[in-house]
Amino acid sequence: MSNSTLNIIKIGGNVIDDDIQLEAFLEKFAAIPGKKILVHGGGKIATRLGARLGIEAKLVEGRRVTDKEMLDVVTMVYAGLTNKRIVACLQKHQCDAIGLSGADGNVIKSVKRPVREIDYGFVGDILADSVNTLAIKKFLEAGFTPVFSAITHNGNGQLLNTNADTIASALSTSLSGLYDTSLIYCFEKNGVLTDVMDDNSVIETITAKQFEGYKEQGVISDGMIPKLQNAFDAINKGVKSVYIGNATNLHLFQQQKFGTRLVIK
Numbered sequence: 001m002s003n004s005t006l007n008i009i010k011i012g013g014n015v016i017d018d019d020i021q022l023e024a025f026l027e028k029f030a031a032i033p034g035k036k037i038l039v040h041g042g043g044k045i046a047t048r049l050g051a052r053l054g055i056e057a058k059l060v061e062g063r064r065v066t067d068k069e070m071l072d073v074v075t076m077v078y079a080g081l082t083n084k085r086i087v088a089c090l091q092k093h094q095c096d097a098i099g100l101s102g103a104d105g106n107v108i109k110s111v112k113r114p115v116r117e118i119d120y121g122f123v124g125d126i127l128a129d130s131v132n133t134l135a136i137k138k139f140l141e142a143g144f145t146p147v148f149s150a151i152t153h154n155g156n157g158q159l160l161n162t163n164a165d166t167i168a169s170a171l172s173t174s175l176s177g178l179y180d181t182s183l184i185y186c187f188e189k190n191g192v193l194t195d196v197m198d199d200n201s202v203i204e205t206i207t208a209k210q211f212e213g214y215k216e217q218g219v220i221s222d223g224m225i226p227k228l229q230n231a232f233d234a235i236n237k238g239v240k241s242v243y244i245g246n247a248t249n250l251h252l253f254q255q256q257k258f259g260t261r262l263v264i265k
C-alpha cells in the first residue's frame with residue numbers, strides 16, 4: 001500500500017509582512033486538500049520590533065545573531081504574534097490549524113550552534129532524528145494542520161532561534177519515511193530567476209550542478225543560497241518533490257506548473 005501524501009509549505013518573510021498578501025496566501029493554503037503543514041518565520045517583523053525596543057538586528061549569511069534579548073524578541077514575534085495571527089486566519093478559512101514551536105509536544109529539538117568564527121548565540125541546529133515524527137503524525141491523523149514557527153528547544157529548557165527554511169527541510173526529510181512528502185518554498189518571486197529583477201526569467205528545473213554554476217556567476221545570491229541548500233538537502237534525502245515559487249501561485253503547484261522544480265542528477 002502506498003503512503004498518503006503530505007505537503008509541507010514554507011511561507012517567506014516578505015509575504016508575511018504584507019497583511020493582504022498573507023491572507024490571500026492563507027486562503028489558498030487552506031483550500032489544499034489532504035494532509036499539510038505550514039512553516040513560517042517573520043524575520044522582518046522581528047527586526048522592526050527589536051528596533052522599537054532598542055535591540056539592533058545582526059545577520060551573518062542570512063542567519064540572525066541571537067543574544068538573550070533578541071531571543072525574547074524572536075520568540076514573541078515568531079511563536080507568539082505571527083503564529084497566532086496565521087492560525088486565526090486559517091481558522092477563518094475553515095482550516096483546523098494548530099500553532100507549534102519546537103517545544104510544544106516536543107516536536108523539534110535542536111542544539112545550540114557551536115561557536116566557531118562567529119558566535120550566533122541562541123541559534124539552534126537540527127540534528128538527524130531530532131524531529132518527533134510520531135507526535136506530528138498524531139496531529140495530522142487527528143485532522144489538525146500544524147503551523148510551525150521558527151523556534152525550537154534543546155530539551156533542557158532552552159528555546160533556540162532556528163531558520164524557517166531549515167525547519168521546513170528537516171520536517172520534510174523526517175516525515176518522508178511516513179508520507180509521500182512534497183516541500184514547497186513560497187516567497188514573493190516567481191521562482192529561482194536568472195535575473196532577479198525579471199519575474200519572467202524563471203529557471204523551470206535546477207540540478208545541484210547548475211545551482212553551483214549560478215552561484216559562482218552571482219546569478220543566485222543572498223537568501224536564495226541557503227534556501228536552495230536546504231531544498232537540495234531535502235530532495236537528496238528522499239523528499240518526493242521540491243518546488244520554489246510565488247506564494248500567489250500556490251494553487252498551481254498541484255498541476256506541477258509552479259516556479260522552479262529541483263531535479264536530482
Ligand SMILES: Nc1ncnc2c1ncn2[C@@H]1O[C@H](COP(=O)(O)OP(=O)(O)O)[C@@H](O)[C@H]1O
Pocket residue numbers: 011012013014062165186187189191192193194195196219220221222223224227
Ligand atoms: N536568482 C534568484 N532568484 C530569486 N531570488 C533571488 C535570487 N538571487 C537572490 N535572490 C533573493 O533571495 C530572496 C529570497 O531569500 P529570503 O529573503 O531568505 O527568502 P524568504 O523570505 O522566503 O525566507 C529573494 O527575495 C531575492 O531577493
Ligand SMILES: CC(=O)N[C@@H](CCC(=O)OP(=O)(O)O)C(=O)O
Pocket residue numbers: 011012013014040041042043044046062063064074123124150161162163164165
Ligand atoms: C537563526 C535565524 O536566522 N533564524 C531566522 C528565523 C526566522 C526566519 O527564518 O524567517 P524568514 O523565513 O522570514 O527569513 C531569523 O531570526 O531571521
